[in-house]
Structures are given as structure tokens and as C-alpha cells.
Amino acid sequence: MASSKTILIADDSATFRSYVRDVLQASQHRVECLDACNGLEALDVLGSRPVDIVVLDLMMPELSGEETLARLHKTGRRQFLVATSSAITNETRETLSAFGAYEFLPKPVEPEKLVGILGFFDVIKRRRRALVVDDSATVRSVVRRVLGHSLFEFDIDEAADGASAIELALASRYDIIFLDVNMPGIGGLETARTLLGRTWNTVIVMMSRSADADLVARVRETGVGAFLKKPFYGRDVDSILHSLLGLKHPTLVKETALFAETRP
Structure with a gap:
């Protein structure tokens, strides 16, 4: 059974x-x-104790839900938050998304949607092992920081080249590998082909600064799960993992294409 969850209901x-x-x-x-x-x-409450999920009304006296989320966002904390209200404008929806809210539920809120949020939380907050592979230590550090801003939680290892990545991935169980396309020695595409089918149910996400149609087509042909153009952000990771895990996309997490390409 999943552990107990602490829910803050602010209304x-x-x-x-x-x-x-x-x-x-x-x-x-x-x-x-x-x-x-x-x-x-x-x-x-949020400053005094850990809270797993916040159900936050947008229309409250003294400090509205939107203002509350803005202050929370300034602290740098990523809180799993569900906003509620009888109505919402497109502008407010954009603001909630930018501040990292997970979902918006219109009032009156259906019971099954409230309970469904708890199920999504269990899936999202299961810790996953990730391997970040890039020949640049700076890029690996940036990707590690990006993953720290995702709603998903990761234990992260790093590899600086394809050979090291193959050795680590075949010896350990990783849930997801973020793999750079362009590396010296064994390149990203060759590394991906080597690992696919030989690893334990591992999802591979390729990364590159280039996203021209030819490259994206070659990446897709390897059979990897997704491709992300650098730079990418925590919300992009959230989106592709929802797709790869078969989770329904929440209304406030903008959907990122699994194989987006740059059009000429």
C-alpha cells in the first residue's frame, strides 16, 4: 500500500x-x-511542515490562490498543486502553468477527479533511476538541474561517453537514460542501438542542440522513446514522461512532442 499523503486544502x-x-x-x-x-x-502551513499535495482555490480573501502560487514559485520549491475555481481565463491558465501548477479542476469538482489526482501523484512521485550521458560536464550539470525542477523524482548517475554509458546501463537498472546524440567515440545513436533490447525496460531520450528533420528522423528510426532539443526544461520532461508512461496529460502541463523537429 502507498504511504500516507498529506493534503493541504486551501479554500x-x-x-x-x-x-x-x-x-x-x-x-x-x-x-x-x-x-x-x-x-x-x-x-x-507550507513553511512549517511537509505537504504532498495542495488543493488551492484561486478566489480567496487576503491572498488569492494565484498570488499564493506566485509567492511559492519565488521560493524555488516545486509543489504538487491542483488549482480549483468555478471559472478560469486563458491568461490565468497560462500563469498557473508557468508557476508549475499540475492541474486545474473546475468547481463543482467531481469526486473521481479528486481521487484520480492521488493516483497520478503515486505514479509521478515514485523515485526513478536516471542516467545522464553527455561528453560535456557543464551540460550534464544543467540536465541534472533541469531534472530537479521536474515533478518526477530521480536518482541520477552520469556518464561522459557512450562506452561508459553502455557499461553502466548493462550493469544497473535505469528507468530512463538522457543520451546526447553527438559524442566522440561511440556516438549517441550507436549507443542507443546497443542498449535497446539489452536493458531492463529502460526508456531512452535522445538530446541534441540540433533538431533538423533529417536528424530527428534518424533518431526516431533507432526506436528510442523521445527526442529533446537542447535547451529543455522541467516541464518538457514532465510532458514526455506523461506520454511515455501512458498518463493522461493534465490541463496545465503543456504537451511536448516526443520527436519535435525544427522546420526550415
Whole structure:
């Protein structure tokens, strides 16, 4: 059974807070529910103890949900957050996405959608082993930092060339490998071909600064899971992993094509 989750329900309506609490506690998930009736109270709770999921109303007195998320974003923390409101503008939706909110649920919120969020959380927060392969130590450091901004959680190893990557990947179980296309010695495409079919259910994501149609076609032909053009960001990692894991894309995570190419 999954471990207990701490849920912060931030809404100025006691009726809505009670509704969310009743729905979540009646599910098969083990939850502890905390209350906040405005954004300031929510920030106080988040500053005082770990919280797994925040259900945040956008229209609250003293400090709105959008303002609360903006302050939280400034701290650099990536919080698994679900926004709620009776209505939302496209501008607000863009702001929520930029600030890292995971999903928006319109009120009245359907019980199955609330419970479904807990299931998504369990899948997303399962720690995964990742291998970052690039001949540039700087790029490896940048990719490591990008993965740290993803909603998914990784234990990360590094390799500086194809030969080292093959040795590590065949000796260990990695969930995902981020593999640079252009490396001296054994290149990324050859490394990918060597590893595919010989590793334990490992997803390979190729990386390159170039994304011309010919390169993307050659990458696709290897059978890898996806291709990302450098630079990419935590939200791009979130999007492709939703696709590769067969998860429904939340409305606030913009969908990144698995094999995007640069058009001439």
C-alpha cells in the first residue's frame, strides 16, 4: 500500500474544504488533510511542515490562490498543486502553468477527479533511476538541474561517453537514460542501438542542440522513446514522461512532442 499523503486544502469555503476532505478520506488512499482558509494561512502551513499535495482555490480573501502560487514559485520549491475555481481565463491558465501548477479542476469538482489526482501523484512521485550521458560536464550539470525542477523524482548517475554509458546501463537498472546524440567515440545513436533490447525496460531520450528533420528522423528510426532539443526544461520532461508512461496529460502541463523537429 502507498504511504500516507498529506493534503493541504486551501479554500475560504468551509463547506468545500469539508467536501474535499470527505471525498479523499473515503478513497482507498491513506490521507491526512490540513485546512487553510486563505493564501496566507496556506503559506504558513507550507513553511512549517511537509505537504504532498495542495488543493488551492484561486478566489480567496487576503491572498488569492494565484498570488499564493506566485509567492511559492519565488521560493524555488516545486509543489504538487491542483488549482480549483468555478471559472478560469486563458491568461490565468497560462500563469498557473508557468508557476508549475499540475492541474486545474473546475468547481463543482467531481469526486473521481479528486481521487484520480492521488493516483497520478503515486505514479509521478515514485523515485526513478536516471542516467545522464553527455561528453560535456557543464551540460550534464544543467540536465541534472533541469531534472530537479521536474515533478518526477530521480536518482541520477552520469556518464561522459557512450562506452561508459553502455557499461553502466548493462550493469544497473535505469528507468530512463538522457543520451546526447553527438559524442566522440561511440556516438549517441550507436549507443542507443546497443542498449535497446539489452536493458531492463529502460526508456531512452535522445538530446541534441540540433533538431533538423533529417536528424530527428534518424533518431526516431533507432526506436528510442523521445527526442529533446537542447535547451529543455522541467516541464518538457514532465510532458514526455506523461506520454511515455501512458498518463493522461493534465490541463496545465503543456504537451511536448516526443520527436519535435525544427522546420526550415
